[in-house]
Amino acid sequence: MSEFYTDLADTAGELLAEFGRPLTFTRSARGAFDPATGTVASTASTYTLNGVVTKFKNSEIDGERILSKDRRVLVDGRGQEPAVGDTVQIEGKSARVQDYMPLSPAGVAVMYAVQARL
Numbered sequence: 379m380s381e382f383y384t385d386l387a388d389t390a391g392e393l394l395a396e397f398g399r400p401l402t403f404t405r406s407a408r409g410a411f412d413p414a415t416g417t418v419a420s421t422a423s424t425y426t427l428n429g430v431v432t433k434f435k436n437s438e439i440d441g442e443r444i445l446s447k448d449r450r451v452l453v454d455g456r457g458q459e460p461a462v463g464d465t466v467q468i469e470g471k472s473a474r475v476q477d478y479m480p481l482s483p484a485g486v487a488v489m490y491a492v493q494a495r496l
Contacts, residue, residue: 383486390488391454394428401429401453403475404465427460427490429453431468447496449473455480455487466494 402424409419432450439446449468453460460466464475473494481488 380484380486383482383484383488386483387455387486387488391428391456394430394452394454394489398428398430398452400426401431401451402426402467403458403460404472405461406463425458427453427457429492431494444493445495448476449494449496451492451494453490453492455482455489459487460490460492466492468494468496471496 403426404422404424406420406422409421411418430452432452434444434446434448434450438444439448451466451468459480460475460478462475462477465472466475467473473496475492476495477493479491481491
């Protein structure tokens, strides 16, 4: 059965590549505290996933968990898994990943549904 979902993930990835666009995500990691400077070093790494960006339906916007400026981002499940706190470039702006959900029947990540806040 998982071979079926692996094929489904490949098909979804191909469709996102053809009809979506490359989206650049950035993940920051905190380093060690430097007592000499009193600062904490951080490093940033980027990764790119093909995806599509849509708005949430008005009926989904509750003003608390989902805001009107939030975007739903569907990305290829065969690449890096997004994480809360990552940022993604949308509409020329940096949006923070508020939440994400893997769509993974039988344990195979077909795609990720990301809630990003502009």
